[in-house]
Amino acid sequence: MKKTSLNDIAQQLGVSKTLVSLVLNGKGNEYRISEDIQKKVKELARKLNYKPNQIAKGLRTGKTNTIGLIIADIANPFFGKLGREIEREAASHGYRVMFCSSDEKAENAKLQIEMLQQGQVDGFIISPPNGSEEQIKQLKNSKTPFVLIDRYFPEIESNCVVVDNLKASCEGTEHLIKNGRKRIACITTNPGMLNMDNRLDGYKKALTDAALEVDENLIKILPFSHEIKDVMEAIKELTSLDENKIDAILFTTSKVGVMGIQCLHLLDLKIPEDVAVVSFDDLDAYKISRPSITAIAQPLEEIGKHSVKILLEAMTDKSKKKELHKIVLETKFVIRNSSIK
Amino acid sequence: MKKTSLNDIAQQLGVSKTLVSLVLNGKGNEYRISEDIQKKVKELARKLNYKPNQIAKGLRTGKTNTIGLIIADIANPFFGKLGREIEREAASHGYRVMFCSSDEKAENAKLQIEMLQQGQVDGFIISPPNGSEEQIKQLKNSKTPFVLIDRYFPEIESNCVVVDNLKASCEGTEHLIKNGRKRIACITTNPGMLNMDNRLDGYKKALTDAALEVDENLIKILPFSHEIKDVMEAIKELTSLDENKIDAILFTTSKVGVMGIQCLHLLDLKIPEDVAVVSFDDLDAYKISRPSITAIAQPLEEIGKHSVKILLEAMTDKSKKKELHKIVLETKFVIRNSSIK
DNA sequence: CTGAAAGCGCTTACAG
């Protein structure tokens, strides 16, 4: 069952592989190759189940029809769903996707980008970890097309697709305030990452706008790679404050949110009676949880579609003056039982 | 910023690319190339930041160091986590992974396999959809190494890594019986798929072993691509049975389970008081749900490790008498509040 | 209308 190559077809038909290649690539008419021969070539190709070797094609044309996707962790539902959307959109344009989980480590992302850059992919969609500025700059210098998602580096001009984190976070916090919460905590992580910083800023802005004090004691910034014990500690501290205890928490990621809700359950704190909860990212878990959890949902399908489209444009646009796109999408605030009276 | 090739190094040093290739592939000593030259080559390679073009290498050697992963849906947490484990294990052996979501459609899997088979991957890890027997047979005929996961086709001899679905399901059902449940329903899907059929059989076996009647009215088999309304309908039927109502449900997938739990909530049925719940696959959602949900957890890390190892073995073993491996792993039963009195 | 030839960037017998 050896695979059939262009040559096999050419030999059997007694023509050159040039001709076969031309016909099979739909350039038969363009080169005015006789209908008769075209038909024969196509028939034999079908009969021998010919499939062009993409690797050889890639070497020759410099195109692989593959996109490199670098995200934090494909097992994280947020990235899993986003990955699916990207895969779907890419497939509809004839592209495949190679995925790499960086675990938010710049070192990993660096290796993965370098690896895939060796002729393996035509471009990248990247959720860049903290500290990967240099890598992204190099990517840019090397003229490899890419688009950043979820976050970006303001000092590096590049394509990117993100959501309005500040606004989203502000909206979530305002909602808690409107529902009578006064001592609202924020548990976040990955400081220095733009999206996270913006979410924290949005929280602060909402408080300030409502003439509430921004109490630094109510802000817990978890270490980079956080575990449930870190979340537990943060919540214990927040709920054992001497004066008035907290009455709400805004979680800036669903990973922290899931852990946080587990902790609240373990501590026998009632949601929303004791502590109201709003979390970034909408999960299945939030829908079936009792109480259901109010969430700030990101438009995953749109992020996927936009990022692929922009990338394709950058990959195919031969003109030197490539336009950079910065897309900022809106989130959707889904009010459930965890945050209302 | 053109990429540097073997030739660039060879020319600058005034040696042949043969030599450069040899040195850079660590065969310098084997071919007794002088230390001096070896050093020069390596230094220049580092200086020029030389990275071999994997595509060219692949064309020449017929190896891509890439694994094709075909699963139902990367956005499904089960496959997302499994994908992560496979990625991790593959990376530790220097392999990348290309993933494709088949949506459980044989047609999609067929196209994806054919696409990647054109020199793009060295082997496959596949969770084969219903009706993809022919495709798998062809894959086998073409001598492409592959391993099936999650399910397999008994009539096709192949590598596979699965769990003991019958036993797991039996165990889950027994647990419900031990906790005093008598009218236990089973909501399942994808009939004809071996893993699903085994799960249903395990449910029946547990009932029979406990001398309970297997009531076909209590078994709901959802259509292939199911939506929440299908689940809702099934549950409504189950809970409105004239005689004695059901007092427990075994969900054979977490996708059905999540929907089912939502429906129970919507119908104001109390878990576990009115209906006890056990579900296949352990999700974050099940941990934070109130009540927490008893789950049959699959050993994702083990599945990932085994499948990659077996595949690598099949890909590297040059001897003709390749051994086929069939690995059956144990699940872990995690008892939570949804199933106990 | 069709074919011979070059070349993408590598590796690997083969020769000396």
Added chain:
DNA sequence: CTGAAAGCGCTTACAG
């Protein structure tokens, strides 16, 4: 110890 050459399977100027 080192190099010239062939070849992996394609595509694409170029020539006729």
